[in-house]
Amino acid sequence: MQAYFYNLATAINKQLQTAEQFTCWFAAETSDFVRFNHSVIRQPGNVQQMILSLRLIAGKRHAQSSATLSGNPETDHDQCLYMLRQLRNQLEDVPEDPYFLFAQEVCSTEQTPASQLPSTAVIVDQILSAAQGCDFVGILAAGAIYRGFANSFGQRNWQQSANFNLDWSLYLSRDKAVKTSYAGVHWDGAAFLEKMQQAKQQLALLERAPISIKPGAYRAYLTPTALNELVGMLNWDGLSEKSLRTKQSSLRRMRDEDLALHSSVHISENTADGIAPRFQQDGFIKPEQLPLIAQGKLVGSMISPRTALEYDLTANGADNGESMTSLDMAAGQLPLAQVLAELGTGIYVSNLWYLNFSDRANCRITGMTRFATFWVENGEIKAPLNVMRFDDSLFRLLGENLLALTQERELLVDASTYNERSVSSTRLPGALVKDFNFVL
Incomplete structure (x- = not known):
């Protein structure tokens, strides 16, 4: 995915006219989503998407456009060149922006740590096992997230990471529930079980008759x-x-x-x-x-x-x-x-x-x-x-x-x-x- 983004940035750079500059921002993910209700899976899914935001610059004038990429090199290449032409036409009518500032000193970076996550199936199995006997409601989002930046000066920045976020509640009745979450880059089954146990203890306390106190x-x-x-x-x-x-x-x-x-x-x-x-x-x-x-x-x-x-x-x-x-x-x-x-x-x-x-x-x-x-x-x-x-x-x-x-x-x-x-x-x-x- 990193090479894919950089190739698109290179293609855009080759189409620039005199005095034009560009920046582009890349946001992508490969995410698993699992929605739970009554301690069973209600809606599993996977999302793969890539979004490119392109900004064309001419002096103090700039215009920006975004598009969802398909992953097909030929189609996405044409899409980027189409965006570039459209932005070029827009710049003729865009006023100068006196407070526009973008990086012009090249500072390239790259961070690609290896994923520390088990498969989503392993995580889901642990969740369902721990939630037995409770009305467990929540959503798990897990997988890789990618961010990239490129400009016409040759700067290239890339960061990818794999993380998870489990946002859930143990529901008792009416408006009574215990809400908590567990998130990070490393799934620790013991830590999750501890949080689940704490939530169950609070759920038991919610069975007591509620009280009101004076302001x-x-x-x-x-x-x-x-x-x-x-x-x-x-x-x-x-x-x-x-x-x-x-x-x-x-x-x-x-x-x-x-x-x-x-x-x-x-x-x-x-x-x-x-x-x-x-x-x-x-x-x-x-x-x-x-x-x-x-x-x-x-x-x-x-x-x-x-x-x-x-x-x-x-x-x-x-x-x-x-x-x-x-x-x-x-x-x-x-x-x-x-x-x-x-x-x-x-x-x-x-x-x-x-x-x-x-x-x-x-x-x-x-x-x-x-x-x-x-x-x-x-x-x-x-x-x-x-x-x-x-x-x-x-x-x-x-x-x-x-x-x-x-x-x-x-x-x-x-x-x-x-x-x-x-x-x-x-x-x-x-x-x-x-x-x-x-x-x-």
């Missing part, structure tokens, strides 16, 4: 999944340099007023340990580590080429959306085995959903609890909680109200498969907080 501020433990929903809101322009400059960022006060989070909070874009490509669609190489928040202080931002040119900065590998694709939050000191004891009396939050900003300027977020959320007394789970709405600020939750972060962290891969499998991921701990504010 108010409660001590709470947020699992990595729940914390991910909160920290993930920072990808809504929170760490975007453009948004910080235009005062639209939810973290604006951290830059303008030197507001700080708890000193144990360290957040970075960790491309080296993520599954996203280490180059972006304009040809710039991403640093292996990009510190964004260190010891609670804002120390960096995501800077795209456009923002870099507009504000006379140096781009740092961010795409135009200036969001994190390999978010990494450092671990803390709290052992996972001691979470309930340290929580004492309060709320164990497994999942959050329907999040939105209620006050963006103060990084205030509202949302709902979901699935297995429990009331805990004296370090012991007593009963499941009925659904509640929270409304609180990350400045408080990860600031003065943060008590501890767990030593153990979890890799969470974005389960989105619209158009193509997502390569975004997060790695983060759980968090013990005081005074988590519930309003309904």
Whole structure:
């Protein structure tokens, strides 16, 4: 597949006219999808696709088009040349783009690690065996993902990886279920069985009569999944340099007023340990580590080429959306085995959903609890909680109200498969907080 992409890039390059340049982006996958319901396979399938995005450049003018490739060299060659002619015609009517910037210094890279995954059939057999006796509902996506970049200067970048993402729930009745996931590049059957056993234990707890508590501020433990929903809101322009400059960022006060989070909070874009490509669609190489928040202080931002040119900065590998694709939050000191004891009396939050900003300027977020959320007394789970709405600020939750972060962290891969499998991921701990504010 790598040679196939490079051959197409060479063919495009040969058809360029004087003063024309091009970049092209290649996104492909060979994926197995298995959908489960009632602990049986409901829909198995395999997807093989290749998408090429071609951009033609003439000075400050540029136009872009995308096409799905067939895998037939002759057909795809003709398709690329057709796209090139169409883009050439469009450039006559395209205005100059004053903030257009793309890589012109050649920096070629290649990463082709061997797959560490067993066959999908082996994974499915282990899932079905472990799910016996439960109403197991979920979807498994597994297989190889390919990303490539090429331009007219001779730069060539390639990355391929094989990973899996199992997103599942154990369903009890009505709105009662335990939701969890398991993802990575190496399938560990023992680790999966441990997660399944934990889910079954929580499912048994859901059989107890649910209770309701009054709105108010409660001590709470947020699992990595729940914390991910909160920290993930920072990808809504929170760490975007453009948004910080235009005062639209939810973290604006951290830059303008030197507001700080708890000193144990360290957040970075960790491309080296993520599954996203280490180059972006304009040809710039991403640093292996990009510190964004260190010891609670804002120390960096995501800077795209456009923002870099507009504000006379140096781009740092961010795409135009200036969001994190390999978010990494450092671990803390709290052992996972001691979470309930340290929580004492309060709320164990497994999942959050329907999040939105209620006050963006103060990084205030509202949302709902979901699935297995429990009331805990004296370090012991007593009963499941009925659904509640929270409304609180990350400045408080990860600031003065943060008590501890767990030593153990979890890799969470974005389960989105619209158009193509997502390569975004997060790695983060759980968090013990005081005074988590519930309003309904």
